[in-house]
Amino acid sequence: MSFIHLQNLTKTYSNAGSPAVNHIDLSIEKGEIITLLGPSGCGKTTTLRMIAGFEQPSSGSIRIDDKVVFDESSYLPPEKRGIGMVFQDYALFPHLTIEKNVTFGLNKWSTLNKKKRAKEVLELVGLADYAKRFPNELSGGQQQRVALARALAPRPNVVLMDEPFSNLDAGLRERMRYDVTAILRKANTTAIIVTHDQKDAFAVSDRVVVMNQGVIQQIASPRDMYRCP
Ligand code: ADP
Ligand code: ADP
Numbered sequence: 223m224s225f226i227h228l229q230n231l232t233k234t235y236s237n238a239g240s241p242a243v244n245h246i247d248l249s250i251e252k253g254e255i256i257t258l259l260g261p262s263g264c265g266k267t268t269t270l271r272m273i274a275g276f277e278q279p280s281s282g283s284i285r286i287d288d289k290v291v292f293d294e295s296s297y298l299p300p301e302k303r304g305i306g307m308v309f310q311d312y313a314l315f316p317h318l319t320i321e322k323n324v325t326f327g328l329n330k331w332s333t334l335n336k337k338k339r340a341k342e343v344l345e346l347v348g349l350a351d352y353a354k355r356f357p358n359e360l361s362g363g364q365q366q367r368v369a370l371a372r373a374l375a376p377r378p379n380v381v382l383m384d385e386p387f388s389n390l391d392a393g394l395r396e397r398m399r400y401d402v403t404a405i406l407r408k409a410n411t412t413a414i415i416v417t418h419d420q421k422d423a424f425a426v427s428d429r430v431v432v433m434n435q436g437v438i439q440q441i442a443s444p445r446d447m448y449r450c451p
Contacts, residue, residue, distance in 0.1 A: 223288075224249035225412055226273070226380060231282035233268050241280070242268045244436035250380075255406055255413045257423040260433035266416040269433070270382050273414065274307055275300035287379045306373030306411075308383040312365050314357040314372075320344070321353040324372045343371040347405055363394050363401075370405055380412040387422050399425040424448075 226249070233243040243265040250256050258266040271277035273284060275291065275298065283293035286305075291298040314323050324343055325336040344350045347367035349360075357365055366386065373381050386402060387395045403426045406413050417423050423430045424444040432440040440447075 225252040225254075225287060226250040226414075227283075227285040228269075228273070229283045229285075231269070231272060231284065232280045233265075233272060233277065234280045241436050243272070243279075245282070246433075246436075246438050248431060248438065248441070250412060250414070252412055253410060254428045255403065255415065255426060256429055256431055257415045257417055257427040258431050258433055259417055259420060259423040260439075262418060264433045265436040266418075266433055267384060270384055270414065270416050273303075273380075274305050274382055275303050304376075304379035306376065306378035306381040308366075308369045308373045308381065308386055310385045310388065312357075312369040314365060314368055316357055318356075319353065320349065320355050320357070320360070320368050323357065323368055324375050326372060327376050339375055343375050346374065346408060347371045348401075362390055363398050366390070366398060367401070367405070370402065374405075374409050374411065378411065380414060381406065381409075383413065383415040385416055385418070387417065387419065395422075396425075402426065 228248040234241040272279045321340045324340045
């Protein structure tokens, strides 16, 4: 059985005529890195937000790790879904140190365990020496790594990333594609990444989910996409 399963998932915003996401089905295996690829307005962010629990689907169901997190009779709030989120603008807390940013979601952990976990995830993203710094002292790429470390800290079932590369200039973008993928692999986590950039999608994912006007047009590995245009 797949690790994450979207079934017949639909979202129609109340002020809109046609569905933003229209009866999509998607199965994701544990450890897979998936990208949702498609032009602006095709429903990628809406899909991501429904998985995260920030947006209520109109119909269909979502299962994560054997747990139904949404269907007609159940709704699990975002904080109970085991999800790590990396926002497009990173959304770091400017007044908190990197260490405090990274442990922000670990409020039930002991101080000692928080420190240990911060060290682990900051090592994982290559920023062990930056624990006591503040976000504005870090470069864009470093801030993104902090955001990823914060998402990974609670050991989530899945990491969701919304356009993680679009705020980076060309050179850094290539580097971060490589780094983010390497970090996700090392953390052994499942990830769903939204992008409108084909190069991003091909560089980082095991499978690319191509969306258009609210539906899934194609699902294939980058390799197979090159093979059959
Ligand atoms: P993408 O992430 O692919 O750019 P979105 O999921 O953001 O696409 O948007 C899909 C469609 O839903 C678009 O037509 C967009 O205008 C519409 N939409 C997104 N969010 C809302 C909202 N909160 N209220 C109404 N319409 C929305
Ligand atoms: P992005 O394309 O950068 O992912 P969007 O511009 O689609 O983001 O959406 C930014 C925010 O605006 C989201 O919270 C989304 O739900 C909301 N939004 C997008 N389109 C609409 C719309 N047509 N009406 C109302 N809210 C919208």
